[in-house]
Amino acid sequence: MGLRERTRRAVRAELAELALGLFVERGYERTTVEDITAAAGLSRRSFFRYFPTKEDVLFGDVDDLAEQIAEDIRARPGGEDAWACLHAVLRDWEPRIHAAQRELTGLRLIETTPALRARLHQKRDELRGRIAAALQERPGASLDTFTADLLTAAAGAALDAGARAWLRSDGTADRTELIDQAFTLLTPRL
Amino acid sequence: MGLRERTRRAVRAELAELALGLFVERGYERTTVEDITAAAGLSRRSFFRYFPTKEDVLFGDVDDLAEQIAEDIRARPGGEDAWACLHAVLRDWEPRIHAAQRELTGLRLIETTPALRARLHQKRDELRGRIAAALQERPGASLDTFTADLLTAAAGAALDAGARAWLRSDGTADRTELIDQAFTLLTPRL
DNA sequence: CCAAAATATGTCATCCAGTGCCACAAGCAA
DNA sequence: TTGCTTGTGGCACTGGATGACATATTTTGG
Numbered sequence: 001m002g003l004r005e006r007t008r009r010a011v012r013a014e015l016a017e018l019a020l021g022l023f024v025e026r027g028y029e030r031t032t033v034e035d036i037t038a039a040a041g042l043s044r045r046s047f048f049r050y051f052p053t054k055e056d057v058l059f060g061d062v063d064d065l066a067e068q069i070a071e072d073i074r075a076r077p078g079g080e081d082a083w084a085c086l087h088a089v090l091r092d093w094e095p096r097i098h099a100a101q102r103e104l105t106g107l108r109l110i111e112t113t114p115a116l117r118a119r120l121h122q123k124r125d126e127l128r129g130r131i132a133a134a135l136q137e138r139p140g141a142s143l144d145t146f147t148a149d150l151l152t153a154a155a156g157a158a159l160d161a162g163a164r165a166w167l168r169s170d171g172t173a174d175r176t177e178l179i180d181q182a183f184t185l186l187t188p189r190l
Numbered sequence: 191m192g193l194r195e196r197t198r199r200a201v202r203a204e205l206a207e208l209a210l211g212l213f214v215e216r217g218y219e220r221t222t223v224e225d226i227t228a229a230a231g232l233s234r235r236s237f238f239r240y241f242p243t244k245e246d247v248l249f250g251d252v253d254d255l256a257e258q259i260a261e262d263i264r265a266r267p268g269g270e271d272a273w274a275c276l277h278a279v280l281r282d283w284e285p286r287i288h289a290a291q292r293e294l295t296g297l298r299l300i301e302t303t304p305a306l307r308a309r310l311h312q313k314r315d316e317l318r319g320r321i322a323a324a325l326q327e328r329p330g331a332s333l334d335t336f337t338a339d340l341l342t343a344a345a346g347a348a349l350d351a352g353a354r355a356w357l358r359s360d361g362t363a364d365r366t367e368l369i370d371q372a373f374t375l376l377t378p379r380l
Numbered sequence: 381c382c383a384a385a386a387t388a389t390g391t392c393a394t395c396c397a398g399t400g401c402c403a404c405a406a407g408c409a410a
Numbered sequence: 411t412t413g414c415t416t417g418t419g420g421c422a423c424t425g426g427a428t429g430a431c432a433t434a435t436t437t438t439g440g
Binding site for chain 4: 391393
Binding site: 114117119121122125145147150153154157158161165168178181182184185186187188189 | 354
């Protein structure tokens, strides 16, 4: 890894942290991209070379996760119950999905800013699609599209409800336990 | 209802129809608000007096639905199973939710345009929140926030999966049946 | 039917996110 | 060093969205 890649990562991280600070301080809408770049000391134009949109400065690495999660799901035996598979894999990944959203401050910001919630859903939806496909691609699995679609959507609902509950608890609740509860409650009647 | 209100509704409807036509024809992104207003014969500025954003020209009346659906839910006895309550009410309202999205062409456009999907999710999320609150407000109901949140999110997943399946069938599937299937499959283990 | 108040419209100016283009500088590989 | 690739800044421009203000058009009450 050359100097180029190293500085790129560093700048990305610094932009993300700086932006989060400004967003929390003045609010997302009232912080312009120019405010961020001024604080970081680079040009407006370059900002958009690091992040495709202003929103993405908060969601940075979520995209990378998608492929890895799908991989994990494909690696599971097709004989396994689809819901159990989702539960196991997502329970495992939840901390990293979460970390990508910068914990409490970031999550709270996202939760209270319409534009960011919309973006989050968009990302999650894409992820859902890939997971649904991965579920069907498991060796030996025979799962119709409707069910795969429904189960992944329900899993998303479980994660979502867990995140919201955790947020309501001000970060004191046990996230894994919440997820287990949600998944258990929604166990499909196959 | 005076002349004002009547013309307002008429203009809104015409804008919506015209916009949908243009969107389908050239694509959402490649249609500017100016294109729409030019075709409709009014100023750009006035467009934004009829619709808060360009996206909303497709989602027009979804907002009104929210309160009515919440009303229906509150009207149900608290003794009733929360999931059954959601199933019954949403099954009933689905056609109107759907109609608000202008059937096949509109739905497909929304489904394939990121910005529109994001907006849809935003609206649906708001709706979900209100429904969750309504669920808890049913007379005699005792439902903790986490469960109310989870169930409404799951119900959203069911509607979503149903809509996607219907879309895959090119509009030939029976939507009510799909919804019943989804709700049955996800019946929570209380 | 007519004036006064309320509301709708158009025009203009402005903000801000996002993109294409181009000249230039910095890293990299031979 | 020489050439190649890649990152950067500056500039202009599109397009969505908002505020201000002057100008019609309805509505309302007399």
